[in-house]
Amino acid sequence: MLSGSSFPDYSVYEYLIIYNVTEGLTMTVYRIMLMIGIAAVSTGLHAEEQIEAEKPVEATVEKTAVVQTEQPAEKPAEEKAISLKENLMPLFARSCAGCHKREGGNPKAIEHKIFYEKPEDVMAQVGRLIIAGAPEKSKVVYLLTPPKNPNERKEVMPPPRSNVQMMSEKEIALISTWIKQGAKNN
Numbered sequence: 001m002l003s004g005s006s007f008p009d010y011s012v013y014e015y016l017i018i019y020n021v022t023e024g025l026t027m028t029v030y031r032i033m034l035m036i037g038i039a040a041v042s043t044g045l046h047a048e049e050q051i052e053a054e055k056p057v058e059a060t061v062e063k064t065a066v067v068q069t070e071q072p073a074e075k076p077a078e079e080k081a082i083s084l085k086e087n088l089m090p091l092f093a094r095s096c097a098g099c100h101k102r103e104g105g106n107p108k109a110i111e112h113k114i115f116y117e118k119p120e121d122v123m124a125q126v127g128r129l130i131i132a133g134a135p136e137k138s139k140v141v142y143l144l145t146p147p148k149n150p151n152e153r154k155e156v157m158p159p160p161r162s163n164v165q166m167m168s169e170k171e172i173a174l175i176s177t178w179i180k181q182g183a184k185n186n
Contacts, residue, residue: 079181081186082177082181083186084122084178084185084186085186088122088178089118092116094165095144095157095165096116096158097116097117098158098162098164099164100121101115102115102117114129119185123183123185126183130179132182133179134180135175135179135180138176143155143156144157144172145172
């Protein structure tokens with residue numbers, strides 16, 4: 001204690017808690033004692049008390065409180081424009097165009113004119129299976145996203161029995177971003 005000084009009457013441990021209120025902080029009491037020793041010199045405490053204060057002692061401060069300063073949230077970086085031709089057509093070619101093609105394609109796909117061979121084919125789905133600006137309302141995103149429970153629904157593209165590689169979450173997110181950006185023919 002620093003009785004007789006201008007400091008409040010706190011123990012060294014209390015000073016440690018007051019000045020270092022952070023989660024899981026481990027530091028040497030030596031540094032704290034050194035600060036108190038400097039304060040003691042300036043307030044005229046005896047030399048014996050200063051020597052005691054300079055002995056290094058390791059201590060672990062237990063979690064007592066967490067103080068966090070709120071930093072301003074960073075603005076999200078502008079999304080890079082997704083190109084139908086460069087970014088998405090390779091995905092549609094790999095996972096869709098095998099069945100959704102004019103010649104030798106799936107009969108239902110041909111009947112409903114759902115093709116994914118060329119960018120123009122994909123653009124023909126805007127307003128039908130692709131709702132520009134609303135990936136959550138676009139049936140193409142719904143069909144490409146596998147259900148969490150396989151028994152939940154039967155309709156998934158590509159169908160598991162086709163042995164065609166399904167799109168990854170990242171690839172589906174890319175298509176969703178393109179739709180959100182307006183589903184442009186770029």
